[in-house]
Structures are given as structure tokens and as C-alpha cells.
Amino acid sequence: MHFNAGTAHTCAGQKRIKMKRDTIAIHGGYEVDPTTKAVAVPIYQTVSYAFDSADHAAALFNLEAEGYRYTRIGNPTTAVLERRVAALEGGLDALCVSSGQAAVNYAVLNVTQLGSNIVSVPQLYGTTHTLFAHILPSQGVTVRFAETDHPQALEKLIDDKTSAIFCESVGNPAGNICDIRALADLAHKHGIPLIVDNTVASPILLRPIEHGADIVLHSLTKFLGGHGTTLGGAIIDSGNFSWKEHASRFPMFNQPDVSYHGMVYTEHFGKGAYLGRCRSFYQRTTGAVLAPLSSFLLLQGIETVALRIERHVQNGRKVAEFLKNDARVKWVNYAGFPESPYHAMAQKYMNGQACSLMTVGIGGGYEAAIKFHDSLKLFTRLVNLGDAKSLACHPASTTHRQMSDEAKRHAGVLPEMIRLSVGIEHIDDIIADLDQALSASTR
Structure with missing residues (x-):
């Protein structure tokens, strides 16, 4: 079993050298x-691994x-992916899932x-909202949605049964950027x-752990994978939150787990208790496992993520400026503009x-947006991003379709809204396509 994903800024093994994210x-x-x-x-590409002896097997099962x-x-290919993602985010360890x-x-x-709650910002990806609001x-777990992403709005909802604050660093599709340091200070208070879903x-653009976040999430399917070929997710633990210090609120880390030989996760894993339990309790028993081939493909995508993000950002600004200056466009939600x-x-x-x-x-x-689309x-035309x-x-007719009109507005989804994930093609071709689609929307 994979235990520790290694240090955040170095390769595994003897290569103890500090590296920039592009190199990591x-x-x-x-x-x-x-x-x-x-x-x-x-x-x-294997399901299981041979044991040297019964004692060896017992030692593995006893962790x-x-x-x-x-x-x-755990799988050796996926373990490399976990170490790499943890290092990119500056975390202690990572668990990669399906x-x-x-x-x-x-x-x-x-x-x-049972009986606890989490407090969340309202601007969420549609399926995350469904998980939080209905599943x-x-x-037996309640999710309390704040009116806005401002820390004051979230603090009003926190009580002694609250187990976490949840946000997306950049909301999908709302485009809001959360004040991570303020939310981290509020949570720790x-x-x-x-x-934080990053x-x-x-x-490459933002590392929430550097600003106080405790757990960071990724859909590896998006920018990190980068090619629209492979599903995957990651949970990165900063290792900074003291589950032992807050034992009364988090007994699952501090009391014997009867399902796993009486394991006490804070005692066995120390700073890695969070992912130790996540892997041993949830992935082991419910099985949302990332296939080794998928881990390999995601590693290929990650190798070029820094270069791709640089081009994504360049093209994104040029697209935003083109749309902002076009009379056929009602508004552009882009954080790069001073008025945002x-x-x-x-x-x-x-x-x-x-x-x-x-x-x-x-x-x-709405009708013009559909024509443009x-x-x-x-x-x-699809519901992926980061390709x-x-x-x-x-979004109003796809990712957030299941939500009421009021809930859509609360999440920042409007009828005329089109979500664009600007790729790395030549900018002239991108703008030409937007121009002809805008012309079609006015006919």
C-alpha cells in the first residue's frame, strides 16, 4: 500500500532538489x-500483488x-501521479480517484x-451542487449554502456541528475568485x-495551501489532464490541520475504527491521518479507483500543463477583449478586467x-445564446473544460439544467450565459469562430 507521497518540492528518492512547478x-x-x-x-496493469509470506501479508493489511x-x-503508477499532484499543490500527500x-x-x-453539516459558497459546479443539495x-449530512462567497456570509451559518467550509477557488461557471486566506482564517477560527476545489x-495559477487551505481537490480530467481523454480526481492534504487538537469534532480520526482492526488514524498516520482514513476507509470499501492506464495518461498531460496554461491565459485575455468591445455581446465576466x-x-x-x-x-x-452556441x-459544444x-x-440548459431558476441565479447562471473554455489554437481562428457565431445569433 502507498503511504506517503513524499515532500512537496522534491522528486522521490535521492533527488532532493527544489523545483519550480514547471519542472515538478x-x-x-x-x-x-x-x-x-x-x-x-x-x-x-495489475489487480493484485504477491506476498512473500503470511506474515508479510498480515503486515501489509495491518498497515x-x-x-x-x-x-x-494502491498502485505504483497511480502512486507517481499522487506524488506529482501533491508536489504541484505543495501538499503533504494526495489520493487519486476515478x-x-x-x-x-x-x-x-x-x-x-450523521447530523453534521458543511458550509459552502453558492457558486458551485452543477453536479457538486446536486451532491450537496440532494445526495x-x-x-444525514446537511450542506448550508451562503448567500455570497464573502466570509461574513459563511460565518453566519457555522455552528458546533459544522465540519468544514467548502469553496471553489475559481467558481465554475460563475468565474468568482474566493478570498481563500479570509476563508481559511474563518475556518480555523x-x-x-x-x-478548496482548485x-x-x-x-500553475494558484496554490490554495499557500494561502491557508487544508484540503485541495481537482478534477484531473480538466486542465491537468488537458486533452479531454481521461477521467480522474485528486484529493491533496496539506498536512497542516490538527485533527487531534479538534478530536471532539472529528472523532473519526481519533477513536478506534472498528472496521479496520481498531485503527486510530491520528496515532498511526500522524499528519497524514486525513488521507490515511480516506484511502483505508472510503476508497478501500467503496472503490472509486483510478485505473493505472488512466494514471499514466494523466501524467502525460501534466507534463505540459505549465506551457498549456500560459497559452490558455494569453488566448483568454484576447478573447475577453474582443467580446467586451463587440456590440452584439451584453456582458463579459472576466476577472482580468479592472471593473470585475x-x-x-x-x-x-x-x-x-x-x-x-x-x-x-x-x-x-436565451434564444440568441442558443443560436450562438x-x-x-x-x-x-460540450460540458468539459480545460481541454x-x-x-x-x-450552462442553463446543460450543467445546471436540474436547478430551479432561482437556484441558477444564485449560482450565477443566467439564461443568456455561454461558458467558454478558451483553448490553445491560434487566436485568429478562435476569434473568427466567435465572430461568425455572433453574426448568426443576431439573425
Whole structure:
């Protein structure tokens, strides 16, 4: 079983050198295979692993020895991905699972119990909202949605049953940028962790742990994978939250787990208690496992994430400026503009850069937005984001369709809204496609 993903800024093994994120994306978590000398990460396409003896097997199952026993619990290919993602985010360790939604689900379940609640910002990805508003309550966990993403709005909802604060660093599709340091300070004031979904920003633009976040999540499917080929999710633990200090609120980490030989996670894993329990309790028993081949493909995508993000950001700004100056467009929600309510947050947390994910209001309302959407030729119409290709969707009729009109507005989803994920194609071709689709929307 995989126990510790290694240090945040170095490769595994003897390469104890500090690296920038661009370099971590290529080298983090792996050295040349000592047996085969393979430079590329091998794909360990196996279900199980042989034991040397009954005693060896017992030591593995008791978590007394490092090693692997079953790919549902740990796999050498996936372990490299976990080390690399943890290093990119500056975390202690990571657990990679089958999808971003599995990561959100596990991350929240791991800190809650029957009767507890979490407090969340309202601007969420549509499926995360469904999980929070409908699935978790049926399991005895309440999610309280604040009116805004301002810390004061969230603090009003915190009580002695609250187990975490949840936010998306950059909301999908709202484009809001949360004040992570303020939310982290609020969470720690009340003795609870801050969980941040960092999918849209990526660790290239923003590292929430550096600003006080305790747990960071990713849909690896998006910018980190980058090519729209592979589902995957990640949970990164900063290792900074003291589960032992807040034992009364988090008994699951501090009392014997009867399902696992009476394991007390804070005693056995120390700072790694959060992911130790997440892997041993949730992934082992419910099985949202990332396949080794998927881990390999995601590693290939991560190698170029820094270069892709640079081009995404450049193209995103040029697209936003084109749309802002076009009379056929009603509004553009882009944090790179000084008039954006989130411009100051972009300066504070993202070095003044804005993501290539943006929303635009098409003049003429819902029907014009549909015409624009259906007339796109280079942009692919789908509900993914962060692909090398330019992508577009109409959230009101797709990702947030199941929500009421009031809930859509609360989440920042308007009828005329188109969500654009600007890709890395030549900017002239991107703008030409937007121009012809805008012309079609006015006919």
C-alpha cells in the first residue's frame, strides 16, 4: 500500500532538489526505474500483488509495512501521479480517484458524520451542487449554502456541528475568485478545515495551501489532464490541520475504527491521518479507483500543463477583449478586467492573471445564446473544460439544467450565459469562430 507521497518540492528518492512547478510537472514523484531503467513511468496493469509470506501479508493489511496488496487500495503508477499532484499543490500527500466528483464526495464524507453539516459558497459546479443539495442530505449530512462567497456570509451559518467550509477557488461557471486566506482564517477560527476545489485555476495559477487551505481537490480530467481523454480526481492534504487538537469534532480520526482492526488514524498516520482514513476507509470499501492506464495518461498531460496554461491565459485575455468591445455581446465576466468585482482577487492570488474559463452574455437573451452556441464551428459544444481545444456550453440548459431558476441565479447562471473554455489554437481562428457565431445569433 502507498503511504506517503513524499515532500512537496522534491522528486522521490535521492533527488532532493527544489523545483519550480514547471519542472515538478515533468519530474515530480518519479526516478528512473531501478530494475528496467525505464524513463517513462511504467503502467502497472495489475489487480493484485504477491506476498512473500503470511506474515508479510498480515503486515501489509495491518498497515505496518509499506507495499502494495490490491490496486483498489494502491498502485505504483497511480502512486507517481499522487506524488506529482501533491508536489504541484505543495501538499503533504494526495489520493487519486476515478473522477473529480468522487474526489468531492470522499473529501466531504471523510470529515462528516450523521447530523453534521458543511458550509459552502453558492457558486458551485452543477453536479457538486446536486451532491450537496440532494445526495448528502439523504445520508444525514446537511450542506448550508451562503448567500455570497464573502466570509461574513459563511460565518453566519457555522455552528458546533459544522465540519468544514467548502469553496471553489475559481467558481465554475460563475468565474468568482474566493478570498481563500479570509476563508481559511474563518475556518480555523472555528476549528474546522477549509476544502478548496482548485480545478479551474490549476496549481500553475494558484496554490490554495499557500494561502491557508487544508484540503485541495481537482478534477484531473480538466486542465491537468488537458486533452479531454481521461477521467480522474485528486484529493491533496496539506498536512497542516490538527485533527487531534479538534478530536471532539472529528472523532473519526481519533477513536478506534472498528472496521479496520481498531485503527486510530491520528496515532498511526500522524499528519497524514486525513488521507490515511480516506484511502483505508472510503476508497478501500467503496472503490472509486483510478485505473493505472488512466494514471499514466494523466501524467502525460501534466507534463505540459505549465506551457498549456500560459497559452490558455494569453488566448483568454484576447478573447475577453474582443467580446467586451463587440456590440452584439451584453456582458463579459472576466476577472482580468479592472471593473470585475474579482479583479482584486486575481491580483492577490493569481499574480494578476485570469483563467481562460469565462462567461459571456449574448445580446438577445436565451434564444440568441442558443443560436450562438449552435453556430460555433471551431469551438466544440460540450460540458468539459480545460481541454487544449476551445470548448463552449450553455450552462442553463446543460450543467445546471436540474436547478430551479432561482437556484441558477444564485449560482450565477443566467439564461443568456455561454461558458467558454478558451483553448490553445491560434487566436485568429478562435476569434473568427466567435465572430461568425455572433453574426448568426443576431439573425
